[in-house]
């Protein structure tokens with residue numbers, strides 16, 4: 001019975017994870033796109049009709065696939081391939097049939113002509129077209145329907161005309177690189193909180209830079225001869241001021257047409273706003289945004305659907321799990337490890353429950369990380385847990401697995417989140433942990449900055465770093481004999497309690513995962529010694545700790561988290577350089593950099609610790625104990 005239900009559950013989860021479109025037939029769309037190129041010969045050898053673009057053994061060049069559910073094309077990465085073609089001839093229609101496509105790069109090729117309708121690809125997160133010959137004006141409303149766009153690189157092309165106003169409405173935009181084009185007209189006011197990196201340099205922009213842009217450094221505007229304003233410390237000429245003396249006829253005329261343009265723009269803006277609001281309101285109802293664990297670009301947008309809608313109304317948060325657990329849950333728990341198909345509760349502090357309770361729970365997909373996909377389940381008794389389906393955890397047999405997981409379940413520390421239960425079958429493993437409502441540090445730092453960011457002041461960040469260090473200290477004592485006591489420390493694995501107390505998860509899994517899998521899913525394998533010499537030690541954890549410290553202090557998304565290193569900020573290199581040049585202060589996240597001078601000193605000290613932890617030579621990198629001691633010395 002339980003097995004059948006689990007199968008049903010798996011099926012549900014599978015359905016939830018599956019995108020509307022399947023990989024089946026995606027080869028046809030890619031081939032259609034290829035055939036619209038002027039010269040497709042660089043792709044001919046691997047893009048073969050009838051074969052699977054996501055085939056692990058013979059992948060198509062430049063194609064990346066999502067690794068959840070049905071394999072589907074998620075990224076097209078055709079940089080530096082000598083490709084060419086005229087914008088309007090590219091078959092974007094074909095690409096729009098790839099339902100999981102999130103990332104498109106045609107960087108450094110020879111595409112030319114007007115920008116084709118990439119805006120049909122409304123789910124795109126990253127569009128990289130820098131280093132081509134695209135030209136002409138981009139329509140003002142071009143980006144209206146690209147609300148998911150996070151990164152837009154159009155640098156080193158020949159675009160002319162004004163910067164499209166629709167860009168200012170993209171509420172998820174993080175990076176916008178428009179440098180080295182011929183954009184003209186005024187600098188629009190970009191007020192999105194999400195926007196972290198822009199470059200408008202070397203264009204033909206004119207007029208006063210809006211005060212709202214003062215959060216960006218002056219360098220992003222350089223090479224535009226006719227811009228002015230306080231932002232770049234260049235006074236605008238009196239003639240441009242509205243209160244100027246007696247304008248001659250010509251400028252009167254331009255004033256008049258200027259006013260007309262203003263009205264037109266206003267009308268367009270209002271329409272765009274209305275459409276955006278309607279669009280958004282509709283979308284909010286059915287979509288739930290979560291951050292992917294491996295890559296911000298891989299953020300998965302999933303539909304909230306309850307596995308059992310009928311229980312939806314009966315969900316209560318009673319808070320006293322011990323009394324509300326159903327008969328079946330007690331039996332499920334009591335059965336312990338006896339029944340091979342049930343859930344084994346290893347930590348009863350939060351209550352006892354069984355697989356039937358989980359299966360009756362309302363579930364939401366949270367996302368998919370390196371270790372597998374996870375979802376949130378609200379059980380009928382009000383208890384909310386996170387269930388992770390672990391892929392490839394067959395290094396140990398059942399007994400050894402159980403021993404290991406029980407060890408993890410026994411540990412108690414304020415900053416470590418132990419698993420509550422597990423389910424083991426050869427083909428399926430589930431790990432259940434408590435649900436922590438505030439979510440991960442990754443999400444708080446880089447997700448919806450508007451919501452959480454103001455709360456992440458310096459004292460809170462320091463609290464998070466100290467809690468993280470204490471949790472690491474504990475793990476390094478508890479699992480002192482392990483090569484990697486944690487092994488997977490990164491901001492997506494640090495959850496935050498309502499009081500911003502950090503809770504480490506996904507630790508000490510090294511012994512459960514096969515070696516080949518570890519390389520792909522454990523962040524410690526990104527430490528220089530692992531990359532260069534396949535050497536791992538507790539000091540690899542120190543490196544990961546350093547990355548998170550630099551991430552928290554700079555507020556930047558570390559490129560180290562990405563597999564392709566394209567995107568994010570290389571925080572290690574940046575810290576190293578700024579420190580060696582005596583410019584530590586510029587590393588500090590502007591959001592916290594307005595503190596008193598004594599706390600600025602403390603912030604600089606913390607950055608120094610981050611840099612010491614990420615020292616690339618692991619022999620001279622500091623030990624965990626030393627790192628923790630230095631962190632404890634830092635005061636608000």
Ligand SMILES: *[C@@H]1O[C@H](CO)[C@@H](O)[C@H](O)[C@H]1NC(C)=O
Nearest residue numbers: 079080105107108130131566
């Ligand atoms: C494209 O070319 C520029 C300049 O030559 C270079 O800086 C950049 O790294 C290249 N991009 C890629 C993805 O290779």
Ligand SMILES: *[C@@H]1O[C@H](CO)[C@@H](O)[C@H](O)[C@H]1NC(C)=O
Nearest residue numbers: 319320321322323324349350
């Ligand atoms: C349930 O837990 C509460 C404290 O959380 C305790 O006071 C109560 O006695 C428990 N009830 C039972 C039946 O164990």
Ligand SMILES: *[C@@H]1O[C@H](CO)[C@@H](O)[C@H](O)[C@H]1NC(C)=O
Nearest residue numbers: 454590591592593594595596
């Ligand atoms: C610093 O700036 C943040 C937001 O920019 C603000 O919330 C905070 O109050 C400021 N702190 C001080 C000391 O000015």
